[in-house]
């Protein structure tokens with residue numbers, strides 16, 4: 001499984017801070033726990049920043065002790081709270097944030113968040129020289145440089161649980177259901193949930209989709225006496241609600257699909273064992289890299305190995321979706 005980095009301490013870092021930013025994801029708490037305990041074990045002081053960059057820019061910072069992270073490994077959400085903070089896109093505000101960290105004598109920062117949060121982290125360390133390590137914390141799993149993100153496994157299982165239930169109704173009523181899952185402009189959740197739920201079709205922003213193809217596929221599904229039921233997993237795209245429009249279009253072709261938008265139920269809940277292990281390993285590794293003098297990187301996982309990726313790559317590159325997964329779902333239904 002994961003190889004933890006073995007690196008010598010080569011900095012004079014005495015105090016670090018940790019924050020969670022962007023959409024919360026199950027596993028953020030185990031990551032905060034691992035960072036806190038690893039740092040304390042190495043004699044560092046650790047500070048928690050509340051509400052991501054929103055808390056940083058107003059100095060909402062407190063010292064984390066071991067007891068703060070007791071009994072949080074199994075809890076969804078984040079004890080540090082999270083937020084989206086448009087003001088952090090302003091370099092002047094980022095400079096003020098650096099002064100706040102200096103005032104608290106904090107020498108390094110670990111940011112747990114999605115692609116947006118890690119973009120902010122990159123600009124922050126570039127402009128201020130304060131060492132920053134990022135961890136991929138998002139249900140979307142859309143971050144370049146890592147196969148996996150903290151929360152992705154949990155969202156897959158939560159969405160699957162819901163879809164299995166929807167399928168009971170779909171089969172009983174011989175109906176087609178469109179099920180919309182999260183994933184801002186990305187189909188990583190949809191493609192894996194689609195495979196695992198045995199979906200008849202998966203619709204994601206990365207793969208061109210034609211309404212006629214969907215109608216044809218539904219008609220041939222029925223003609224092959226496979227029954228009138230089916231699940232079509234739809235990625236939300238830029239914003240939730242796309243699926244209602246799709247259902248309307250299908251109605252004009254004589255279909256009567258049910259629609260279920262899974263929404264926020266996907267983002268909460270206790271992290272799976274996989275996400276707890278991932279978060280613990282990444283959290284401990286982030287402290288090791290910070291102490292060894294690394295900065296402006298994300299610690300992630302590629303081929304089950306802990307890896308580092310420059311934050312600049314995360315800003316500039318889009319994580320590709322494996323289109324084979326979308327095709328495979330279709331293939332398994334023929």
Ligand SMILES: Nc1ncnc2c1ncn2[C@@H]1O[C@H](COP(=O)(O)OP(=O)(O)O)[C@@H](O)[C@H]1O
Pocket residue numbers: 021022023053083084085086087088089090113114115116117118119120121123138
């Ligand atoms: N281009 C950017 N420059 C600076 N900060 C950014 C940038 N993009 C995002 N951020 C910061 O990261 C926060 C979270 O980003 P967002 O995209 O909403 O979520 P996530 O990090 O989960 O992808 C934003 O509210 C903002 O504070």
Ligand SMILES: O=P(O)(O)OC[C@H]1O[C@](O)(COP(=O)(O)O)[C@@H](O)[C@@H]1O
Pocket residue numbers: 022023024084113114115116137138139140182183184185236267
């Ligand atoms: O909670 P909000 O602000 O409505 O955002 C919804 C978005 O957050 C997510 O749940 C998680 O995305 P991030 O991890 O990038 O924040 C997306 O799947 C969804 O599009």
Ligand SMILES: [Mg+2]
Pocket residue numbers: 022114115116138140184
């Ligand atoms: Mg994001």
